[in-house]
Each structure stands twice: as C-alpha cells, then as structure tokens.
Amino acid sequence: MTLRAQDLGAARNYGDEEAAMTAYRRDGEARAMKLGNRGPIRYNADGTLAQDILDAYWRTGFYVFTGVLKADELDDIEADIKTLLDRLPASEDSELDSRGNRAITADCKAPTVFWAKPLSDPFGGTELANGRHPAKMFEPEPAPDAPEKSIYLLLGSLQFSEACLRVYGHPDLLRVAAAVNGDDFTPFNEGLFIKQPGLGASVAWHQDGVTHWESPQWDQGTHGFNFMAQLYGCTSANGLWIVPGTHKLGKVDIKAMVDEAGTDRLPEAVPMLCEPGDVAINNRQVLHGSFANTSADTRLTVNFGFHRRSSVLGVTAGGVHNEAATYDLGRIEERSRVIMYGIDARRQRYPGETPYLYQPLAAREKEYRWHSDLLPSLKDYNLLDLSI
Ligand SMILES: O=C(O)CCC(=O)C(=O)O
Numbered sequence: 001m002t003l004r005a006q007d008l009g010a011a012r013n014y015g016d017e018e019a020a021m022t023a024y025r026r027d028g029e030a031r032a033m034k035l036g037n038r039g040p041i042r043y044n045a046d047g048t049l050a051q052d053i054l055d056a057y058w059r060t061g062f063y064v065f066t067g068v069l070k071a072d073e074l075d076d077i078e079a080d081i082k083t084l085l086d087r088l089p090a091s092e093d094s095e096l097d098s099r100g101n102r103a104i105t106a107d108c109k110a111p112t113v114f115w116a117k118p119l120s121d122p123f124g125g126t127e128l129a130n131g132r133h134p135a136k137m138f139e140p141e142p143a144p145d146a147p148e149k150s151i152y153l154l155l156g157s158l159q160f161s162e163a164c165l166r167v168y169g170h171p172d173l174l175r176v177a178a179a180v181n182g183d184d185f186t187p188f189n190e191g192l193f194i195k196q197p198g199l200g201a202s203v204a205w206h207q208d209g210v211t212h213w214e215s216p217q218w219d220q221g222t223h224g225f226n227f228m229a230q231l232y233g234c235t236s237a238n239g240l241w242i243v244p245g246t247h248k249l250g251k252v253d254i255k256a257m258v259d260e261a262g263t264d265r266l267p268e269a270v271p272m273l274c275e276p277g278d279v280a281i282n283n284r285q286v287l288h289g290s291f292a293n294t295s296a297d298t299r300l301t302v303n304f305g306f307h308r309r310s311s312v313l314g315v316t317a318g319g320v321h322n323e324a325a326t327y328d329l330g331r332i333e334e335r336s337r338v339i340m341y342g343i344d345a346r347r348q349r350y351p352g353e354t355p356y357l358y359q360p361l362a363a364r365e366k367e368y369r370w371h372s373d374l375l376p377s378l379k380d381y382n383l384l385d386l387s388i
Contacts, residue, residue, distance in 0.1 A: 012119065012198045012294040014140050021291075024265045025236035032236075032270035035244060038064035041172045049179035057180065058220060061247040061286030062272065068172065069229060069277040073163070076349075077231055080161040081192065081300060084154075088113060092149050104160060110322060110382045114153035116201035118142035119292035122152075124204030133204035133289075135258035140294050143198055152201045155191045156382030157302070158338055162372060164190070164302055166349055167229055169342030173279060174356035180281070181224060181308045183359040187335050188224055188284075188305030189385040195238050195300075200293030203240075205254050205266065208284035211317045211388045213251050220248045223284040223388060224307035230278050231302065236271035237295035240280075240288055243269045247285035254287065264291070307386060309360075317388040327386055335384040336361060340368030 014021040037056040044050055057063040069077070087097050087104035092115045095106040105112045116122040123129060125136035158165045167173075168190065177185045194200070209223035228240065243266055246252055261267055266287075272280050282288065284305065293299065312332060318324040325331070339358050347355045348370065361368065 012140055012143060014138065014294060017138055017140075020263070020265065025271065028241065028269060028271050029236050029273060031268075032273055035060050035270065037062060038066060038273075040067055041065050041176060043175075049176060054179060057281060057283070060242075060244040061283040062242050062244075062280055064272060064274055064278055064280045065172075065176070066275065066278050068170070068279040069167065071277075073167070074231060074277055076163040077161070077167065077302065080163040081231070084160045085151075085194075088151060088154070105154075108156065108380055110156050110380045110385075112154060112156050112382075113151055114155070115149040116152045117149055118146040118199045119201065119294065121202045121204050121292070123206075124202070129206075130210045132206045132208070132210070134255040135205055135264065137202040137204045137264045137289070137291065139202070140292050146199060150194075150196060150199045152194055152196075153191055154194070155189060155385075156380065157190050157192045158304075158342070159375065159378035159381055162345055162375065164192075165338075165342045165370075166346040167302055167342075168304055168339065169344070169346035169356065171343075171346070171353055171356040173227055174339070174343070174358065176281060177227075177306045178359075180221065181306050182310075184309040185224075185306045186309050186312055186332050186360075186386055187339060188226070188307050189382060189387060190304040193228075193299065193301040193303055195290070195293045196298055197238075197293060197296050200238065200299065202292040203290045205258065205264070205287055205289035207246070207251065207254075207287055209388060211315060212311065218250070220283070220285065221308065222311050224305055224311060225284055226282050226303050226305040228272070228274075228280045228282055229302040229304075230274040230276060230280075231300040232298055233275045233278065234272060234299045234301070235295060235297060236273065237291070238293040238297050238299040239274065240272045240282065240290045240301075241266075241269045242272060242282065243287040246287040247283040252287055257287075264289075307388065312386045312388055315388060317386075322383050322385050322387060331384060332386065333361070335381070335386055337368060338378065338381060340365065341370045341374065341378075344368055344370040
C-alpha cells in the first residue's frame with residue numbers, strides 16, 4: 001500500500017450529491033474558521049495552559065493546535081507508516097503482506113486491522129460498536145477498478161511505530177492532557193485513521209463513549225478526548241466533521257437529527273481543518289463523523305486518547321475495543337507504562353525538549369527507559385486499552 005495521493009486511484013465524486021456536497025464543504029469551512037478554536041499551544045506565565053484555549057475547547061468540543069509537529073518529525077512518522085503499511089496483510093483474509101512475508105499484524109490477538117469497501121460506510125445504521133452509529137452515510141460510487149476492500153483503521157499503533165510512540169510522549173500535548181483531564185490522566189487507545197483518495201470509508205455520525213451517560217456525575221468531559229495529529233493535514237473533503245457544543249448535551253438523537261436534515265450533511269457541523277503537523281484535540285462526546293473520501297488527498301491521522309482517572313477507575317467497561325473488564329489500579333498502571341515509554345523515547349530523539357513528568361508514575365521513572373528492542377514487548381498492549 002502506498003501513501004501519497006498521486007500514487008493512488010482516481011478521485012471520485014458524490015454523483016448526484018456532488019453540487020450539494022461542494023456547497024456544504026464551502027459553508028462548513030467558513031463556519032469552522034469563525035469558531036475561534038485554533039492556534040499554537042500557549043501557556044500562562046505560571047506554565048498552565050492558556051485559559052482562552054481551554055475555554056474555546058470546552059465551548060466547542062475541539063481545538064486545532066497548529067504547528068505542533070515539525071517537518072523532521074513528520075518525516076519520521078511518514079517513514080514508519082510507509083514501512084508499516086507495506087507489512088500489513090495483502091487482503092482481509094491473508095496472513096501475508098504484499099511481498100509474501102508474514103504480515104506484521106498476523107499474530108495480534110487484539111482487534112488491530114479494520115477493512116472497508118471503497119467509499120462505504122461500514123458502521124452506520126448497524127448494531128456494531130454498541131449501535132453508536134445509528135444513521136447510514138451516503139456511499140458514493142467507487143471506481144470500477146478499486147480494490148474490493150482497503151484498510152481504513154489500525155489500532156494498537158504504538159507497537160508498530162517508534163515515531164508514533166514519540167508523538168505520544170510529546171511534552172506539550174501531555175501538558176494539554178493534564179490541563180483537560182487532570183495530572184493523573186490515563187490512556188484510552190491509539191490508532192491510525194487512513195483515508196485514501198477514492199477509497200477512504202466514511203465514519204458515520206457518532207458520539208464516543210458507552211458508559212456513564214446516565215450517571216449523575218456525567219459532565220462535558222466524562223469520556224475524555226482524542227488527539228488527532230495530521231501527517232498530511234486534512235480538509236473538509238477528507239477530514240473529520242464536528243457539531244460544535246454537542247459534547248455538553250448528553251446523548252443526542254443522531255437518527256432524528258439526520259432525519260430532520262433529510263441528509264447526512266448535518267447543517268450545523270464544521271470540518272476540522274488542519275495543515276501537516278497540526279494536532280487537534282477532540283472531545284469524545286462531541287457528535288462527529290467523516291464522509292467517504294472522494295478527494296485526491298490522503299488523510300493520515302495519528303489518533304491517541306486520554307481519560308480522567310475518575311472516569312475509568314473501578315469502572316466495568318470494554319466490549320468495543322477489547323474484552324469487558326473492571327479497570328483497577330493495576331490495570332491502569334500497566335496500561336500507563338506506554339506513556340512513560342513514549343516520554344523516554346521522545347527524550348532520546350529530542351534532547352533539547354523538557355520531557356513531560358507523568359505524575360502517577362513519576363517515582364518509578366527509571367523503570368521505564370525506552371530502547372528499540374522493547375518494541376516487541378508492546379505486542380497486543382492494546383488488549384489493556386481503557387475503553388469507556
Ligand atoms: O478520523 C475519523 O474519520 C474518525 C475518528 C473518530 O470517529 C474517532 O476518533 O472517534
């Protein structure tokens with residue numbers, strides 16, 4: 001599998017819906033740029049995250065941090081991902097990659113590789129993932145020579161890429177995580193969303209989170225957030241769309257919203273617009289989804305999420321990304337070691353940065369020295385994802 005748009009199949013369009021889709025994108029872009037939720041990561045004099053950033057994040061449910069990953073880091077990520085993609089299974093039922101070697105994911109026990117038909121909506125209107133995608137998205141016609149299926153999501157991505165592990169340990173992003181979820185924040189999961197031109201599947205409108213919706217303690221931050229780092233940037237055609245403010249509303253009736261709009265183009269939604277190296281933070285409760293990628297541009301999102309400790313500790317959950325379990329302190333600590341490895345891996349590659357100090361494991365910092373030989377020890381680490 002190749003990555004760059006120009007290497008890939010022809011871009012498609014939305015057929016009869018193309019004109020409406022083009023207008024929707026243009027209007028959405030204008031609304032997005034008026035939201036006041038983008039710019040570099042900034043701090044107050046005391047080192048805390050700038051209050052206006054936090055305010056804009058909590059107001060809208062997302063924020064685009066511009067220019068977080070520089071060119072050399074993007075090059076590292078691209079190199080890792082190209083190697084990784086070449087080592088994935090050649091087809092859905094194959095254990096071999098396209099060169100005939102055993103695929104890098106062939107022995108993974110955790111759900112790792114996700115395939116979809118070109119430009120399809122694999123989840124909308126089904127009971128999959130707890131039925132959280134109740135409305136079907138429009139499925140444009142793929143090119144006649146498009147492959148039967150392609151990979152659109154890879155979970156447990158840190159076991160395959162040290163460059164992604166180093167993004168995971170980024171000091172500024174971890175400071176943002178602490179500002180939003182508290183110093184004792186915990187992991188959620190990590191993945192790569194691969195949205196190829198003319199192939200990339202849609203992700204139907206949904207809110208993340210399966211627990212806590214009925215809890216009296218539920219609030220706008222209960223289900224944490226995902227960071228979405230963009231290797232090539234993202235546009236209104238290949239990127240995520242968000243309905244601002246919906247993270248505060250509890251569970252919204254997605255089917256009713258789509259029925260009322262008479263289309264999957266929800267009228268108040270805005271696209272997440274990013275340049276290469278921008279990293280967005282997206283509240284998991286905000287209503288979000290992405291359309292089939294009929295554009296000529298690849299989107300590659302390095303996704304990684306964090307929770308408040310209070311949202312996972314003692315909670316019985318799972319079932320969407322892994323087996324159901326009760327998340328005790330031992331499990332949280334075991335899963336959090338990957339944060340420590342990310343921090344140390346980053347420290348070695350970027351000695352000029354001040355590494356983030358992860359409070360919950362700070363006293364045991366020396367136990368978590370990273371070395372490339374440790375990569376195999378992360379095999380299936382995502383069986384311990386904290387999925388709520
Ligand atoms: O990136 C996408 O297209 C979908 C991402 C998403 O739905 C999520 O991270 O929950």
